[in-house]
Amino acid sequence: MHDAFKVYTVIEKLPHKIESIFAQGDKLYVGTLYGTLLVYSVREPLGQDEAISVTLMETLKTFSKKAIEQIDIIKAVGVLVTLSDGYVNLHDLESFALRTQLGETRGANLFSVFSKIEIQDGFPQVVTRLAVAVRRKVIVFSWQDSEFMSTKDFPVPDRVRTMEWVGTQNLCMGFDSEYALMDCRTSVLKTLFSPTSPTVQGALGSTLESTLNTLNTFSSLATGGLMGFGSKPGKPLITRLPNDEILLGKENSSISVGVDGMPKRKKGIEWSGMPEELGYSSPYAVAILSRHIEIRNIETRELVQSAEMPHARLLTQGKLLYIASTSEVWRLIPFSFPQQIDELVQKEEYQEAISLINQINPVLLDETVDTLGKIKTLYAHHLFRTHQYEKSLTLFSELDTPAAEVIGLYPAVISSHLPPKELEVVSPKPGNVDLNEANAKNTQPIIMSTKELEDAVECLIRFLADKRQKISKSLQTLQNNHDSFSYRHSNQEDEAEDHLQMLEIVDTALLKSYMMTHERLVGSLLRVNNHCNPDETESLLLKHKKYKELVDFYRGKQLHRKALELLKTIHANPGEMNGVLPTVNYLQRLGVDHLPLILEFGTWILELDPEVAMKIFIDDEPEIDTLPRYKIMAYLERLSLDLCVAYLEHVIHELGDKTSDFHNTLVVSYLAQIQRDSSSPDNEEDILKTKAKLLQFLDESTSYKAERILSRLPVDSCYEERAILLSRIGQHDQALNIYVHKLNNFQAAEEYCIKNFNSNDPTKNVYLLLLKVYLRPPNREKPMLEPALDILTRHGTHIDPSAVMSLLPASTRIDQLFKFFEKSIRESNKTKHMDMIVKNMLKAERLQTQEQLTFYRSRRVKITEDRMCPKCNKRIGNSVFAVFPDGVVVHYSCKETMAAMGHWRT
Amino acid sequence: MASRKKVLLKVIILGESGVGKTSLMNQYVNKKFSNQYKATIGADFLTKEVLVDDRLVTMQIWDTAGQERFQSLGVAFYRGADCCVLVYDVNNAKSFETLESWRDEFLIQASPRGPENFPFVVIGNKIDMEESKRMISQKRAMAWCQSKGNIPYFETSAKEAINVEQAFQTIAKNALQQEVEVEIDFPDPIKIDSDTSKDFGCAC
């Protein structure tokens, strides 16, 4: 409650009994029981403490013979309208002389005047209606400007108790049992509801009543009369509100209705008693109750002010509010709106203040919009202080209050990260409102129970989620602008910086809120693009042992070293972050840009669990493909021979890398493995495995450099490997030497020959070389005749017999060579026969070709002196000519045309 | 007018562009499929009445654009959701890998009342394509769903209408558990004529 009006006594102890009052401008008209009209001039006090000045201007003792029941004015016509003795009379407004007694109003008990400026035919005109209730009909008089237009009668079902115009076309009437709206164009009467609540309630009625709001109820004309029985009937009361809205009394409540007859507001006003009279003085509804008057805000329905006014029974409608008893008249003058708002704010009645601002004309306030925002902010703070967190935060969100101001309302667990200046909340001061008191309250910390704090934080989460999106959006816009106008941007940069700061405040608060109420969302927040303060986040997460989330956060912030160090520190802790796998997963996603980190932090995991750790280099993640293989190879070589081998095997076999360095290194590494393992007899199996891999690799790979590897081979072992390498560089004799003399494996030597024999290259005849190895052993050893003869027997055809003869020792028995010679001779015979066949066939082919030549030569044309071209009919003469296959001869230049004409295509 | 209160379930479909969100919704609601790709812009919804445990509910299915990220829709859009459907394409590894961030973003934007229990459903779509194209195994997807609090998982084809009905049935069911009763606004709550009052008497 606050003081909306100041009450002044205008007339005291009037000896006449007051029957009616009316006010316009500074004039107050008072009609009395005995027909006297009193006209006062009332001047509003200029200052707060001044008295009102009232002067009696006129006393018209014999204005009427009977009581003056109602007074009004039609300004456009210049008349005072009064109701007296059952007639409506029009008096001159200046001289008060009677102009007309409206004869047809005989028996009238009530009238209502309404004027409005309407545009007609493009000109503004004052349209005035005067409705007069006469028994069971209503007569409507119309004026346009000062010109009388028409009267029209409307029958009504009952005696009209009260009525008001709703616009110029609709008349709202109150009967004893019913309100009704009449459209004066169609005469259609629409019943609304009864001013009295039904006391005789059937089962149906009560269900309906309780299901729906009372104000939705209305009864038909027929039942309405019945319902009034047994209770003190509510008096029909009608008050006009702005915008074609009317307020209708229904016992203790007032219900507002639109011109369509539909309720306009969700709820009706509830008075503390049954109003005797109802009025409206913007933006308040006024009611005279039995002992006092009440003033209420139409929107909030709250009681604004009440005042003792014994015996009050009349009030004026509209801007100038007068209230009268039979002998007293009071004037109620509103305090200025800024003053009223101040008072409401002081009393923390923010909702009332906001409603007031919303209802009044902005020109009545200084800086309305601003004030409104500020008061709403105060209201939101107030809601917070009164523990209505949901409402408070919703309002803050709506107002787009700076996040720091809101976060600052929370205890340190949530707000400790705010910069110190933000912590002391500076409440905005609306206009001239003095808010020191409110300020003092704001800074008081709010004491909350744990449960309450959780509720409040829950609301804050929504506020913050909203906020971070808004700020991000506007930051994005800023950055887009920035891109397009690269010059004048120092300002924009500052602004962007501000935004980032705000985001940090918001996200950090959100993190803390999640930590308190929804731990699981901590991870979500830290994984998405966020601006949480790194130090705060770090200490908070470490405190709560949220290592996984912290690692995610570091990753998002590119603080990889921190993440990796953390992973290393906690790898021995039980739980999901145990072991090397988390580090492996982290390193796998880093990519080439962070190679030094990968290598640095790869070491401990490779040492701890090489099998799992190797996945940082040999998994099929896209980032791993980007890593430089040379460097990794070198790194692993230093670290461990086996890992290097594993890596190279992956690179070569899985990824198909043909780089010769990798192949060379793999061979050398195999050799090194073999050498290492041979120091202990337990490793037999490993050595065999490695050897098998090595041989297979030497055999299959074509990318290694044999010369280089040869030099690294141990002199006294690895003969097989050496043989393969020698063959790679074309040293077949040496290779064969190894098979025969070092390995004593004649079969391998023979296979070697089969594999490497190339009949097109007779100079390098491997069979001959093998024969030499057998028959001309080094160091004057005994020639090995047996295997040599075997070779001759099986492969002798590939060897020139004469070369064989010179190699064979003289002591060789001729019968041992029988097989060789037989094969050799057969082979040479076969070759000879084959050659003869070929020779004869070639001869035949030559003859055929010669025959064809003769045929072509026989085709000729003869160009004589008078050989003509059939195309142009000129002599061919010495010109170039063309011959068609059918023998036709034309000029060469005529050939195309001839062909185009359909002659042979050449 | 059997009941004045009606259940309205708000379901939001999220996932990378091109995974088949629009197609799934269309298959479910309109029983139609098109091979043509038309990127969704902003968000759009279709409604469908479904019977869940003998209860008739209205599902409001919001299809979103995979091309835009959350900023464009606003927090209000996500608020009040009863279920969030995360869709990926089983033949596209990236669309699977981003599921997590769709989920994270949703949880932060929507700030549901009980984020721990908020119902999600994961759908692996386009299982009609050749097996050789498949990038994400059912096992891998299910492992992920399990790790996120046992999210129900469905493999569907919007094209061949495989499993679509089943997936949405689960969506509706889980959404209903989340739902708050929403009063559907009657067009004219004030107007009561005598007929209505009779109806009231008969309804008992």
Ligand SMILES: Nc1nc2c(ncn2[C@@H]2O[C@H](COP(=O)(O)OP(=O)(O)OP(=O)(O)O)[C@@H](O)[C@H]2O)c(=O)[nH]1
């Ligand atoms: N083979 C096959 N194709 C599908 C399936 N579902 C959708 N598609 C195709 O995939 C493409 C994209 O489908 P949409 O439903 O438009 O994808 P979306 O997720 O809505 O994409 P955005 O609107 O950009 O977010 C279209 O060409 C569809 O025809 C499916 O189950 N199988």
Ligand SMILES: [Mg+2]
């Ligand atoms: Mg789409």
